[in-house]
Amino acid sequence: MKALLLRLEPVIWLLFGAGIMVGTLLLPGYLLTVALGAPLGVLPAHALAFERAHAIAANPLGRLVLLAIIALPLWKGAHHTRALCVDLFGNGSDALVGSLLYAIALAGSAAGVLAVLAI
Amino acid sequence: MARPANPHAMAPSRPGPTRTAPPQVPDDFWTRPRMRTYLLFDATGVVYLCVGLVALRVAWALAAGPDAWQALMTSFSHPLYVAFHALALAAALFVGVRFFRLFPKAQPARIGPAKPPPRPVLQAMLYAAWGAITLGLLVVLGGIWPS
Amino acid sequence: MSDVKKRTFVVTRFDPDRDQVPKTQSYEVPCRPDWKVLDALNFIKDEIDATLSHRWSCRMAVCGSCGMNVNGEPKLTCKTSLEDYGDTVEVAPLSNFPIIRDLVIDMDGFMEKFRAVKPWIIAAKQRAVEEGTYRQSPEQLAAFKQFSMCINCMLCYAACPVVSQEPEFLGPAAIALGHRYNMDSRDEGQPERNAVFRGEGTVFNCSYANECSEVCPKNVDPAAAINQAKLNAVIDWATSFVVRREK
Numbered sequence: 230m231k232a233l234l235l236r237l238e239p240v241i242w243l244l245f246g247a248g249i250m251v252g253t254l255l256l257p258g259y260l261l262t263v264a265l266g267a268p269l270g271v272l273p274a275h276a277l278a279f280e281r282a283h284a285i286a287a288n289p290l291g292r293l294v295l296l297a298i299i300a301l302p303l304w305k306g307a308h309h310t311r312a313l314c315v316d317l318f319g320n321g322s323d324a325l326v327g328s329l330l331y332a333i334a335l336a337g338s339a340a341g342v343l344a345v346l347a348i
Numbered sequence: 349m350a351r352p353a354n355p356h357a358m359a360p361s362r363p364g365p366t367r368t369a370p371p372q373v374p375d376d377f378w379t380r381p382r383m384r385t386y387l388l389f390d391a392t393g394v395v396y397l398c399v400g401l402v403a404l405r406v407a408w409a410l411a412a413g414p415d416a417w418q419a420l421m422t423s424f425s426h427p428l429y430v431a432f433h434a435l436a437l438a439a440a441l442f443v444g445v446r447f448f449r450l451f452p453k454a455q456p457a458r459i460g461p462a463k464p465p466p467r468p469v470l471q472a473m474l475y476a477a478w479g480a481i482t483l484g485l486l487v488v489l490g491g492i493w494p495s
Numbered sequence: 496m497s498d499v500k501k502r503t504f505v506v507t508r509f510d511p512d513r514d515q516v517p518k519t520q521s522y523e524v525p526c527r528p529d530w531k532v533l534d535a536l537n538f539i540k541d542e543i544d545a546t547l548s549h550r551w552s553c554r555m556a557v558c559g560s561c562g563m564n565v566n567g568e569p570k571l572t573c574k575t576s577l578e579d580y581g582d583t584v585e586v587a588p589l590s591n592f593p594i595i596r597d598l599v600i601d602m603d604g605f606m607e608k609f610r611a612v613k614p615w616i617i618a619a620k621q622r623a624v625e626e627g628t629y630r631q632s633p634e635q636l637a638a639f640k641q642f643s644m645c646i647n648c649m650l651c652y653a654a655c656p657v658v659s660q661e662p663e664f665l666g667p668a669a670i671a672l673g674h675r676y677n678m679d680s681r682d683e684g685q686p687e688r689n690a691v692f693r694g695e696g697t698v699f700n701c702s703y704a705n706e707c708s709e710v711c712p713k714n715v716d717p718a719a720a721i722n723q724a725k726l727n728a729v730i731d732w733a734t735s736f737v738v739r740r741e742k
Contacts, residue, residue: 238699239732242725249447252396254478256440258485260399263406264433266490268424276491277421279414285488286410295407303400305443309393312702316378316387319354320661330397337400344407356662357591358652360603367511368593368601373659374567377590383656386704450703454722457638457678 231324234331241308241331248305251297259298283348292345299341303334351378389446392439399436448474499525502577504535506547507587508597517594519585520544532565532572532586536598549598556712559648562589563598569653569710589653605649608665612673612691617684635680642675642720644713651707651717657700665696667707667717674720677727689731698724 234241267277275281285291307330314326353371377383409420423429451474452467464470487493504524509517522543524535533551540547549572551561556574563572564587566580577584592600622629651667652658658666665673673688692698701721708718 235693235695235697238693238697239729242699243729248396249443250451253440253444253447254481255485256399257437257444257478258482258489259403260433260437260440261482262486262489264402264424264436265430268421269430270425272489273491275495277489279410279417281491282417283410286407295403295410299400299403299407301400302396302403306393306395306397306400309390309702310397311393313387313390313393315660316390316656316702317351319351323661333397334400337404340404341400341407344404344411347411348407351660353591353659354662357659358601358604358666359593359662360601360607362603364595364601364603366595368595369509369511369514369517371591371593371659372517372587373590374564374587376567377659378656380567382706382709383704386656386702386706390702450705450718450722453716453719454703454726456723456726 230328234324234327237331241304244301244304244334245308248301248303248308252301252305255294255298256302286345286348292348295348296341296345299345300334300338303337304331307331307334385446389443392443395436395439396443398432402432444478448478498528500528501582502526502535502580503583504539505583505585506536506539506598507594508547509594510546510596517588526577528578530577532563532570532575532577532580532584533561535577535584536572536586547598548596557646559646562648562650562653563587564590564653569650571648571650571712574712589649591653591655591659592649600649602649605647605652605666605668608669608696609647609672611696612665612669612676613684613688614672614676616676616679616682617687618681619683629681631680638680639675639678642671642678642715642717645671645675645715645717646713648712650710650712654706654710656704656706657702661700663695663697664700665692665698667701667721668715669696670698670701670724671715671717671720674724674727677724685727686731686735689728692724692728693732698728701725 262272263277266272286295311323311327311330315323353373355370357371378387405420409416424433448471452470455464455470457463465473502524504522505519506522507517508514508520522539524538526535533554536547536549537551540549549561549563551573552558553560554573556571561572562569564570564585565572565575566585569589572586586598588594588598588600592602592604595601645668647668649668655667657664670692673692676682677685677688698721703718703722705718708716711717
């Protein structure tokens with residue numbers, strides 16, 4: 230497992246890099262509106278009403294952005310959580326923990342692709 | 349949180365002529381201010397994992413229909429979700445600030461024929477991009493345009 | 496002699512023939528105002544306790560011998576002024592290294608990681624004398640000069656949280672040096688070194704804590720080198736699928 234992780238390292242790092250860069254750039258805008266603004270009623274009523282929200286998300290660019298918001302933070306999260314586990318618990322289970330976390334990120338990304346295509 | 353050093357840290361592949369004591373770290377190695385900031389930075393990984401997974405709900409709700417979307421908005425208005433998303437916002441800002449400080453010096457001296465911009469310029473560009481993208485999302489998702 | 500200040504030094508002691516584990520010993524040292532930590536250690540050895548063992552040489556922060564933990568921070572003791580410290584100063588061997596005796600750590604592990612990155616010019620063909628010297632522009636020099644300033648003091652290894660947990664990790668100084676050669680226009684060894692960078696000691700173990708650059712006394716900025724090396728290693732990995740390389 231350790232050898233496999235070593236071989237996949239470049240890909241994982243690229244995804245992590247995209248996650249931290251693009252993910253962080255997108256998150257404040259998404260969180261302020263979809264996650265907090267709309268549920269708390271701070272936005273105008275029509276802003277994220279279903280018709281409009283669906284129209285935005287169904288737009289090809291919208292699909293891409295939504296997929297980026299789902300998938301990219303997962304890779305940043307998996308990579309950093311793995312590093313945190315090494316810092317806190319040592320490297321004994323690193324191969325197992327890393328594989329588990331990346332598997333979650335992969336599964337989440339795949340689910341994200343399916344979900345975004347279903348909109 | 350007094351994690352000791354791995355007993356094999358920096359160990360040579362063959363033992364030397366005398367018995368060595370295992371590597372040590374100071375008692376406050378993990379709790380010094382800079383290290384605490386770094387551990388917090390890594391800990392945002394957990395928040396990001398959750399944010400990505402929660403965002404899946406958004407996509408599923410949009411695919412499912414108006415009722416699911418309304419249910420999601422109601423769900424997100426629960427204090428625990430609000431607290432989580434507020435934490436996620438703080439985490440994203442924290443990560444952004446630290447990452448934008450460290451990113452410029454990871455740039456190679458040149459990329460092909462081009463030299464990357466000087467570090468302060470690059471940092472300013474990153475913050476500008478951050479502001480522009482956030483503004484763009486606020487405008488679109490906030491209902492300003494397209495109406 | 497009126498500005499002599501008495502300070503207490505709590506120094507780690509370890510004699511492998513006598514001690515099971517390292518312990519500390521306190522010394523009262525009359526310190527002159529301009530003294531560095533090294534001056535106090537030398538006073539202890541000369542005047543109080545000749546059995547204290549510590550490494551030092553140049554006294555001017557170029558040899559890299561005198562690295563130790565001072566109040567928990569890796570420092571060059573010849574460069575660390577006592578003015579910045581209070582009545583009690585703790586001196587311990589550098590973190591993350593096996594301890595040979597007292598304040599002397601085992602460097603062999605570091606030397607192995609060092610050698611592993613092939614820190615020399617690798618050229619496919621030996622340059623003939625008739626060809627003359629290599630020519631290098633100021634810009635080409637600037638691409639790696641900063642990373643060549645390392646004095647191998649190993650403070651970065653003592654500061655790095657990953658070094659403390661991942662024994663295989665190449666570590667800041669070794670990667671910075673390997674990167675220095677990768678960026679040298681005279682060198683053709685990038686594929687070999689990048690293979691090392693993606694091997695057991697993988698540069699990707701680095702989680703960009705930036706501690707190495709914070710403690711480096713020579714402003715080498717190993718964190719910059721490591722993270723540039725990551726990108727180079729990825730590009731090398733990607734192009735290896737396109738370009739056939741002779742092994």
